[in-house]
Structure formats: C-alpha cells, structure tokens
Amino acid sequence: MPEQSNDYRVVVFGAGGVGKSSLVLRFVKGTFRESYIPTIEDTYRQVISCDKSICTLQITDTTGSHQFPAMQRLSISKGHAFILVYSVTSRQSLEELKPIYEQICQIKGDVESIPIMLVGNKSDESQNREVDSSDGEAMAKKWKCAFMETSAKMNHNVKELFQELLNLEKRRTVSLQIDGKKSKQQKRKEKLKGKCVVM
Amino acid sequence: MKPLEKFLKKQSSHLSGPRHLHRRQSVSKILPSFLRDTPGDSSSGEKVEEDPSGAPQPSHDCLELPDGLRSPLSFSSDELSPSEPLTPPPGSVGWSLTPPGPLLAPDSPEALLGRVLDQLLTAPRLSDAAELALDDFILTHTLFIPTEELLVQLQQYFCGCSRHTSPTWEGSDAVQKKQAVLCGLLHLLDTYKDSLQEEEKTFQLIKDFYVLVMRDAPNIPQLEGNVIRLHRLVETAELRLTDGSAAPCSKQVKPLFRHFRRIDSCLQPRVAFRGSDEIFCRVYMPDHSYVTIRSRLSASVSDILSSVSEKLQYSEEQGQREEPLILVAVTSAGDKVLLKPDDGCIFTTLGINSHLFACNREELRSLVPLPEEVQLPPEDSHIHRIEAEDLANHLSAFHWELFSCVHELEFVDYVFHVERGRRETANLELLLQRCSEVQHWVSTQTLLCEAPARRTQLLKKFIKTAAICKQNQDLLSFFAIVMGLDNGAVSRLRVTWEKLPGKFKNLFRKFENLTDPCRNHKSYREMVSRMRPPVIPFIPLILKDLTFLHEGSKTFLDGLVNVEKMHAIAEKVRTVRKYRSSQMRLDTDVSPTHLQNKAYVRQFQVIDNQNLLFELSYKLEPNAQ
Incomplete structure (x- = not known):
C-alpha cells in the first residue's frame, strides 16, 4: 500500500482496561462512558495543520490484549508518534508497557526522534492509586520520552496530551489548531482550557 | 455407554470442522455477473449430466451395527470427520443415468412423506429406489415442507398417531414402522452433519424426538443399532454446541476477508x-x-x-x-x-x-x-518469482479447502432461499468471491506489468498455470484464470498477445473453447464428465443449472409436490457429493519459499474496478484496437 504522506499517524498502546479508548474518544468526540467494550482496532481521523497546510491526524486505538502480535507490529511500523498508556491504579499496567516500548525501539531504531508520550491515566482515582507520578516520570526519563498524567473521565489533560505529543514532532510542524470547518464534534464538545498551542 | 461416550469425545474433537448450513442471500446475486448474461440455449432446461459414465465404484463398507442394520447413507464413523469427503451412498452409481425405479408420483408434502416411509418399511434392507426417494426427499424437503414440520410429522409416525397413513403402513407391524421412521430421521441428520445444532428450534425438536426414541428403545431391541447412531449424532451435535462456549480455543474469532491480512x-x-x-x-x-x-x-x-x-x-x-x-x-x-x-x-x-x-x-x-x-497498488514482484507449477498447486489446494467447506445443502439454500427459511450460505459465497478475486488478480497483475516483454512472460505463466490447474482437475481456478485473461482490458493488448509464442496462443485458444458458454457450456460439460473425483467444478455453472431448474419448473403442481423437479435438484447436489468423494492430494514442495508462496496465493491484492483496469490498459497500449 502506498504511503499516504499527508497523514500523521498516532498509535495508542497499553494494557487492557487502562483507558486507551476513553482517552481517544474523549479527545475525538468529547464523550466518556463508564461501560467497557474491549477494542480490537479503531482509527479516528481529524484534520490538523502541518507545515502550514492541513493534513489528517490518524489516531489508532489498539487492543489491550495480546491476541494480534502481527497487527501490533504493523501499527508500529506505520506510526509516526506513540502514546503509551498505563493506569495509575495498576502497577502491572505500567510493567506491561515495557515489551511494547522495546518493540517500538526495535522496529523504529532511533527512538529519540520519535514523539512518544508515557501517560498515566485515571488520575482522578486517587484512592486506588498504585503508581506515583514520580514513578511515571522516572520511567519516562529512562525511556527518553515525555510524561503526563490524565483523566479521560474528568477530561483532565486530554487535549494537552495530544497537543504535547504533536509538539514533540521536530521533523515537521504539526498542530491541532486549524480554522477548519471539519471536526465539528470537537468544536461542539471541547472546552478549551489552559495550554496554548505553538505557532 | 461408557466406551461410546469416550468415542464421542474423541469424535467431537475433530468434528468442529466444515460442511454445514449457511444463510442465503438476495436473488439478484444468484449468478455472478459474468454468467448472468451468458448467451447460449440454456433455457432449454435440458438436464446435462455431469457424472462420469465411468465404471461403477466399489460399494463402500457399511458401518456394521450390532444388529446388522445399515444406515441409509452408510456413513462410517470415519466419514463423520470433517476432513473426509462425503461418500456416495451405495447404489448411487446408476442414479443419475437411470433411476432404479420410477419416481414417486406428485403428491402433497404429507402424503409424499408417507410414501417415502412406506418404502422404508423394508429397512434395513432398502431397495435402491427407496434410498433414492429418501435422499431426494431429504435434500429438497425445505422447498415444500419446513424442517420443523417434517420432524413433527416424523414424530407422529413414530408414535403411531399420524393422520396420513397408507394401507401398506397400517398393515405393517409396529417395529417395522419405527424402524422406517428412524431410518428417515437418521438420513436427515446425516445430511445436516455438523450443522445440526445451528438452528435452535430444529435441534430442540430433534432432541425431543431423541428422548422419545430413547424411552422406547429398551422395549424394542431391534432398534438398537439405529438408536446408537441417533445417540451418537445428537451427542456430537450437543458437544459441538457446548464446546463453542466452553473451550475458547475451539471457537476462535475468525478474521474475515481482507480486513486483516495476516x-x-x-x-x-x-x-x-x-x-x-x-x-x-x-x-x-x-x-x-x-x-x-x-x-x-x-x-x-x-x-x-x-x-x-x-x-x-x-x-x-x-x-x-x-x-x-x-x-x-x-x-x-x-x-x-x-x-x-x-x-x-x-x-x-x-x-x-x-x-x-x-x-x-x-x-x-x-x-x-x-x-x-x-490508488494503484505497486507492481507486485512475487508473481514473477513464483513458478507456474507452484502457483497452480497452491491455487488448487486452497480452492479444494474452500470447496470442502461448503455444505451440500448450501447449494440448495443459495438458489431456493425464497421458499426456505433463512440460512447461511457463507461458505459458498466465499468460494464465489474467491473465484472473482482470482479473475481480477490475473487481469490486475497483467495490467500492472509495465515492461512489454515481462508482460508477455506473465501471459505465458498464466496460461501455463491454467493448464496445470486443469490437470489438477481444479476447473474453478482454470476458469478464473482464463476469464481473467479474457477480461476486455487484457485481451485488447494486441501487441502483448502477438508476442506470445504460437504454442501458447493455440493452447489459450483451446482454453477459450473449453470455457465458451455456447450450447450451454457443452465443451466444459464434456470435459468434466470425463473426469473422476476429486474435481473442483466451476461452481457458478452448478448454481446456474440449479437456477434454471428452479425457474423453469414449479415446485408445486396443483398443490402437489413436483417430484421430478426435486429429483433433478437432488441429482445436481449429488454431483457435488461425487466430486468430493475422494480427497484431492497435491504435491506441495517443502522448500523454504513454500510458505511464502502459500501465503501469497491465499491473499491477493486486486483491482476490481473495471474502469481502472481499462485506464491501465490504455496507458500500456494506447492505440490497440
């Protein structure tokens, strides 16, 4: 299949139930649901700006189970940026990111030029917390990637996460900000807060 | 029952396989487009025999049951395994050419069942005519009587409370009658094979019937053989049902189509x-x-x-x-x-x-x-690396697998779904889809090849592949390749075809004659009639024949079942049974490239947009006529 150079592909990885889909759907549609439907593979598209023109941001939400190693490899080799999600309520889920990180290194080689964000989700569940944010930070430092804690439920740091990730891309200038007509759900749903965009 | 149960467990482990019923689809899709507007005098409704007129096959060993009973189809226990082909019933040899006796006269569905059962009164020693009538009835019954209704009526016969009895029936003793009903029931279950449990309502009726039979069994020792068979069939179906939920590995989610190329x-x-x-x-x-x-x-x-x-x-x-x-x-x-x-x-x-x-x-x-x-896919280099022989053998092996997955009743369901309840014909549909995939793949590959000399080489390779497929008796791949080369976008490449050596030109002309639909595919039918199983037939033609049988004659004549039509349909289904009556075994080499080739052949990337194919064609040879 020919490369679609105009697309910027972000792939979200992490163990089952850490909230990958919740983060993605909160970002794309501005919604949140309590019920859990395991994901197989979904991809959402949004128009963003890239080097002063528009391009498509493709966010691929992957499965948390290890059923499809071939699909995982394919997603990595096609991805431009990665979000590695764990839940702050499960140390195990942070551990489970290691093989994925290693596989990204193996397939992509030079990881330092690739935007990777380590994300501790469910930051709202303070009573069940198993992983301190300092642990996450330490891991991010080790992996030479960025770090953030989020809550898809409370809509905390979700948009910031994606914007930060795009800011890490140094090979081109990508930004969520466009004065486009598209992403109407996004416009309708998103309450912009804090964080400004570069440009 | 202990050893029997152990045997059942063992059987069920490889029983989760192919052959079962599937759902149909809309009538407009009955024939692939390439056959829908076929010229030829197919309207004559003339039934052309596809059966080899060859020597009779040795009759197959029957499952010897404790009391010497013989099942109507004589399925041995091995034949219950999905990997084994359907064995033609003993005495089937002469069926298609000269029926062993006159067909039953048209009658109402209920009366017809009565007459079929009358003939079964001699069970376990059945005449060829009785077996034929039973097979015709079971294969086509859904056209005139719902399976549930059939089961209810059989149950009434079994209990001696049927309203439709004949003097012959009344005059027979109770054990003979029960024996006849069981014989009919078992034939139905044998025909359904591993799709028995798929329809909840039908399966419940079968289980109820089974309970009834089991209650009677101790009193009538003569029934023992059939009762054991019934027990086994019901148990295995039940196991298959519980297996699905109990053992997740036996019921994996199956990726379908091209969405997950793995x-x-x-x-x-x-x-x-x-x-x-x-x-x-x-x-x-x-x-x-x-x-x-x-x-x-x-x-x-x-x-x-x-x-x-x-x-x-x-x-x-x-x-x-x-x-x-x-x-x-x-x-x-x-x-x-x-x-x-x-x-x-x-x-x-x-x-x-x-x-x-x-x-x-x-x-x-x-x-x-x-x-x-x-977008255009890039030119694919694998096709140039793989030998024609490997290509053909991998194609045939895969198509045999797909063909083996199609339950014989899917053919009936696919064409006659209007009368029937809703059933799946997914395996048949996938085989048809594959047929068109191969066609488009041949056209796509030829048109993506930009270098003229290599393109001619490719034509040669495809013709060679078709020849080997034909030799493998894989007529599905053979047809698909020839039709792919006959695609308007490929056949107009005059310069490319001209460079083809005369030998290949002649060979291809011969192939075109074999696939020529004129005189209702006469040359194809002659070729296939000379072949002995295993054969992968050109499936669309079987569906076309069934469609003509369906549209050319009514199912009911004045409220009576058109027995002749049912017989003709059953005959068609039995040709499929015959094609699969022995396994196709191909020499597949074990070189390291073997798996690569196998994977390549099983998932083609094709362009199925005819306009795009023509665009490519005009780019290659703009001036060709």
Missing part, C-alpha cells in the same frame, strides 16, 4: 464458517475513520449498527445522535448499496474491494471509496 492466519487450513461464528469487521465513517466490531457472522444490519453506535458512544450521549445510522456497502468504483436493517449475514456477500460504511442518511451521497481502493 500471514499466520491465512496459512491455517480453512474451516467452514457458521452463522454463530464470531468475526471481526471494520465499519468506516464518512471521513474514513473506522471501528472494528466483533459480530456474529449471521448478525443483522441493525445488530451491526447498534454495535457501531455503542462503540462511538452515541447511545449514552443525548442529542448526539440526531438521526439513525444506515449501513452502506461502497465498492472500489464508488457504487453504493444501502443495506436493509433486517438483512442478515451480509459480510460474505460484499464485493472484493467493498467496505461497509455507517453514516447518516444525509451523508450517503458524500461517501467515497477508501484511498487505498482508488
């Missing part, structure tokens, strides 16, 4: 699809976002749509969903088919490069094919 999964042998199978499917949005849903193969369009909206969180957001979603199939050429909410089992009916889209009604017009369907 070498590891495509290398596994194909097993038949059932309506209850879970599959993955991608559903796209107008902006080409997609969600992957997990669904039953038989799921209705509204089921699919509700999974999609659930995934997209529509249901929990008030005001988000202004309008109900619709499901649309979009082809690579941009054609759209709106699917009806109660359509079921749609996955296998989609075109090769079609995709499902969910959208609002107002977005329907804005749907466009996925970019990968519009």
Whole structure:
C-alpha cells in the first residue's frame, strides 16, 4: 500500500482496561462512558495543520490484549508518534508497557526522534492509586520520552496530551489548531482550557 | 455407554470442522455477473449430466451395527470427520443415468412423506429406489415442507398417531414402522452433519424426538443399532454446541476477508464458517475513520449498527445522535448499496474491494471509496518469482479447502432461499468471491506489468498455470484464470498477445473453447464428465443449472409436490457429493519459499474496478484496437 504522506499517524498502546479508548474518544468526540467494550482496532481521523497546510491526524486505538502480535507490529511500523498508556491504579499496567516500548525501539531504531508520550491515566482515582507520578516520570526519563498524567473521565489533560505529543514532532510542524470547518464534534464538545498551542 | 461416550469425545474433537448450513442471500446475486448474461440455449432446461459414465465404484463398507442394520447413507464413523469427503451412498452409481425405479408420483408434502416411509418399511434392507426417494426427499424437503414440520410429522409416525397413513403402513407391524421412521430421521441428520445444532428450534425438536426414541428403545431391541447412531449424532451435535462456549480455543474469532491480512492466519487450513461464528469487521465513517466490531457472522444490519453506535458512544450521549445510522456497502468504483436493517449475514456477500460504511442518511451521497481502493497498488514482484507449477498447486489446494467447506445443502439454500427459511450460505459465497478475486488478480497483475516483454512472460505463466490447474482437475481456478485473461482490458493488448509464442496462443485458444458458454457450456460439460473425483467444478455453472431448474419448473403442481423437479435438484447436489468423494492430494514442495508462496496465493491484492483496469490498459497500449 502506498504511503499516504499527508497523514500523521498516532498509535495508542497499553494494557487492557487502562483507558486507551476513553482517552481517544474523549479527545475525538468529547464523550466518556463508564461501560467497557474491549477494542480490537479503531482509527479516528481529524484534520490538523502541518507545515502550514492541513493534513489528517490518524489516531489508532489498539487492543489491550495480546491476541494480534502481527497487527501490533504493523501499527508500529506505520506510526509516526506513540502514546503509551498505563493506569495509575495498576502497577502491572505500567510493567506491561515495557515489551511494547522495546518493540517500538526495535522496529523504529532511533527512538529519540520519535514523539512518544508515557501517560498515566485515571488520575482522578486517587484512592486506588498504585503508581506515583514520580514513578511515571522516572520511567519516562529512562525511556527518553515525555510524561503526563490524565483523566479521560474528568477530561483532565486530554487535549494537552495530544497537543504535547504533536509538539514533540521536530521533523515537521504539526498542530491541532486549524480554522477548519471539519471536526465539528470537537468544536461542539471541547472546552478549551489552559495550554496554548505553538505557532 | 461408557466406551461410546469416550468415542464421542474423541469424535467431537475433530468434528468442529466444515460442511454445514449457511444463510442465503438476495436473488439478484444468484449468478455472478459474468454468467448472468451468458448467451447460449440454456433455457432449454435440458438436464446435462455431469457424472462420469465411468465404471461403477466399489460399494463402500457399511458401518456394521450390532444388529446388522445399515444406515441409509452408510456413513462410517470415519466419514463423520470433517476432513473426509462425503461418500456416495451405495447404489448411487446408476442414479443419475437411470433411476432404479420410477419416481414417486406428485403428491402433497404429507402424503409424499408417507410414501417415502412406506418404502422404508423394508429397512434395513432398502431397495435402491427407496434410498433414492429418501435422499431426494431429504435434500429438497425445505422447498415444500419446513424442517420443523417434517420432524413433527416424523414424530407422529413414530408414535403411531399420524393422520396420513397408507394401507401398506397400517398393515405393517409396529417395529417395522419405527424402524422406517428412524431410518428417515437418521438420513436427515446425516445430511445436516455438523450443522445440526445451528438452528435452535430444529435441534430442540430433534432432541425431543431423541428422548422419545430413547424411552422406547429398551422395549424394542431391534432398534438398537439405529438408536446408537441417533445417540451418537445428537451427542456430537450437543458437544459441538457446548464446546463453542466452553473451550475458547475451539471457537476462535475468525478474521474475515481482507480486513486483516495476516500471514499466520491465512496459512491455517480453512474451516467452514457458521452463522454463530464470531468475526471481526471494520465499519468506516464518512471521513474514513473506522471501528472494528466483533459480530456474529449471521448478525443483522441493525445488530451491526447498534454495535457501531455503542462503540462511538452515541447511545449514552443525548442529542448526539440526531438521526439513525444506515449501513452502506461502497465498492472500489464508488457504487453504493444501502443495506436493509433486517438483512442478515451480509459480510460474505460484499464485493472484493467493498467496505461497509455507517453514516447518516444525509451523508450517503458524500461517501467515497477508501484511498487505498482508488490508488494503484505497486507492481507486485512475487508473481514473477513464483513458478507456474507452484502457483497452480497452491491455487488448487486452497480452492479444494474452500470447496470442502461448503455444505451440500448450501447449494440448495443459495438458489431456493425464497421458499426456505433463512440460512447461511457463507461458505459458498466465499468460494464465489474467491473465484472473482482470482479473475481480477490475473487481469490486475497483467495490467500492472509495465515492461512489454515481462508482460508477455506473465501471459505465458498464466496460461501455463491454467493448464496445470486443469490437470489438477481444479476447473474453478482454470476458469478464473482464463476469464481473467479474457477480461476486455487484457485481451485488447494486441501487441502483448502477438508476442506470445504460437504454442501458447493455440493452447489459450483451446482454453477459450473449453470455457465458451455456447450450447450451454457443452465443451466444459464434456470435459468434466470425463473426469473422476476429486474435481473442483466451476461452481457458478452448478448454481446456474440449479437456477434454471428452479425457474423453469414449479415446485408445486396443483398443490402437489413436483417430484421430478426435486429429483433433478437432488441429482445436481449429488454431483457435488461425487466430486468430493475422494480427497484431492497435491504435491506441495517443502522448500523454504513454500510458505511464502502459500501465503501469497491465499491473499491477493486486486483491482476490481473495471474502469481502472481499462485506464491501465490504455496507458500500456494506447492505440490497440
């Protein structure tokens, strides 16, 4: 299949139930649901700006189970940026990111030029917390990637996460900000807060 | 019963395989387009025999039962295994040419059943005519009597409370009668094979019947043999049902189509699809976002749509969903088919490069094919590396697998679904889809090859491959390749064809004659009639014949079942049984490239947009006539 150079592909990885889909759907549609439907593979598209023109941001939400190693490899080799999600309520889920990180290194080689964000989700569940944010930070430092804690439920740091990730891309200038007509759900749903965009 | 149960467990472990019923689809799709407008005098309704007139086959050993009873089809226990072909019933040899006796006269469905049972009164020693009448009746019964109704009536006969009895029936003793009913029932179950448990209502009736028989069994020792067989068939079906939920590995989710190209999964042998199978499917949005849903193969369009909206969180957001979603199939050429909410089992009916889209009604017009369907795939180098012989053998081996997965009743269901209840014909549909995939692959590969000399080489390779497929008696691949080369976009490449050595030109001309539809595919029918099993027939022609049988004669004549039509249909189904009556074994080499080739052959990338193919063709040879 020919490369679609105009697309910027972000792939979200992490163990089952850490909230990958919740983060993605909160970002794309501005919604949140309590019920859990395991994901197989979904991809959402949004128009963003890239080097002063528009391009498509493709966010691929992957499965948390290890059923499809071939699909995982394919997603990595096609991805431009990665979000590695764990839940702050499960140390195990942070551990489970290691093989994925290693596989990204193996397939992509030079990881330092690739935007990777380590994300501790469910930051709202303070009573069940198993992983301190300092642990996450330490891991991010080790992996030479960025770090953030989020809550898809409370809509905390979700948009910031994606914007930060795009800011890490140094090979081109990508930004969520466009004065486009598209992403109407996004416009309708998103309450912009804090964080400004570069440009 | 202990040893029997142990045996059952063992059987059931390899019983989860192919051959079972599947659901049908819309009548407009009965024939692939390339056959729909076929010229030829096929309207004559003349039945052309495809059976080899060859020497009679040795009759097969029967399962010896404790009391010497013989099953109507004499399935040995081995033959219950899905990997084994259906064995033609003893005495089947002469059936197609000269029926062993006159057919039953047209009658009402109930009376017809009575007459079939009358003939079974001599069980276990049945005449050929009785066996034939029974087989005709069971294979086609759904056209004139629902299976549930048939089971109820059989049960009444068994209990001696049937309203439709004949003097012969009345005059026989009770054991003979019960024996005859069991004989009929077992034939039905044998025919259904491993799809027995698929329809809940039917299976419940069968289990009720089974309980009834078991209650009687201790009093009538003569029934023992048939009772054991019944016990085994019901038990295995039940096990298959519980297996599905108990052992997750035996009921894996099956990736369907081209949505998940995975070498590891495509290398596994194909097993038949059932309506209850879970599959993955991608559903796209107008902006080409997609969600992957997990669904039953038989799921209705509204089921699919509700999974999609659930995934997209529509249901929990008030005001988000202004309008109900619709499901649309979009082809690579941009054609759209709106699917009806109660359509079921749609996955296998989609075109090769079609995709499902969910959208609002107002977005329907804005749907466009996925970019990968519009862009040209790169020229594929694998085709130039693989030898014609490997190519042909891998094609034949795969198509044999697919053909073996099709339950013989799928042929009946596919064509006659209007009269029948809803059933899946997924395995047959997949085989037809594959046939068209191979055709398009041949055209695509030829047209993507830009260097003229290599293109001629490719033509040579395809012709060679077709020749070997024909030698393998894989007429499906043979037809598909020849038709792919006959595609207007390929056949107009005059310069390319001219460079072909005379030997190959002649060979191809011969092949074109064999696939020529004139005189109702006379040359093909002659060729296939000289072949002995195993044969992979050109399936679309069987469906065409069945369609003509269906449309050319009525099922009921003045309320009476048209027995002749039923016999003719059953004959067609028995030709399929015959083609598969021995296993196809091909020399597959074990070189390191073997697996690569195997994977390559099992998932082709093709262009199925004829306009795009013509565009390519004009680019290669602009001036050709």
